[in-house]
Amino acid sequence: MSNNHDHDHGHGHPHDVTQHDPEAAERNKLPPYGKRIYAIRDLLIEKGIVTADDIQRQVDYMEARTPANGARLVARAWIDPDFKQLLLSNPKAACAVLGIDATSLTEFVVVENTPAVHNLIVCTLCSCYPRPILGRPPDWYKSFAYRSRAVVEPRAVMAEFGTQLPEDVDVRVYDSSADMRYLVLPMRPPGTGGLTEEELAALVSRDSMIGVTQAKEPLGASTMSR
């Protein structure tokens, strides 16, 4: 690249892109492993193994998968008993009904919270997570602290998320370290009888589908209870 501009910027002819390329500027701040990723990417493109478009498409696909997918499944299950049965017995078929692409999941199990049973998901081995349904896992899910503590003191971990469970609730931890991916079907909060499916979906947080919290109560209900 030519580098013949020993003058001020703010004009329109081509020169060293790193000076004005925000991505390149950010990259220079990265730690060594981050820089290495970009170097590998650039080499793969240069050698014609993948194109920049291939990579961008994959990034877009990964970014498009968000907990909103899971929230739609849960909200539909709350209002439609037949759909709930399908979600529990054949989760991939339930995803297909709502047009959610779960084909990249190996296998998928939905576990239902009830007044007597509360489920919690962890992967002690790494960070197994139902990504097509919930997107990328939060950093704490991958942390050593969560992975080691969720199996031996799940109630204490949930309490740190603000979730207090009665002693007589059966806490079931699922350590998903093989081919199965798990999703919690949280309980429908009280006081939500008149809500639409969309309003219900807004109450279904990512954390409630991992099991560290319950689904949110509607705003009006929680203010009234305080």
Added chain:
Amino acid sequence: MRTPAYVRGKLGWIERLHGEFRNPEQLAYGGDGLPRQPLYLVGFRQMDLWQQRYAESPRDKLYVDIYEPWLEPAHEQ
């Protein structure tokens, strides 16, 4: 190796059979993972896993997916 150390040698029960999957211990070394191995969801009482280290409710349980070669009948022990 996908069987967590904390369940080894512990007594549990088969909660369900998930189906048969390629063996990850072979896939990890570039093999074809065949023959497929049955994968079970195995349940444990938390008290049986951690004994007195488990300070929460005695009713609590833990479930983990385990491939058949890692299991043996409980009556042999």
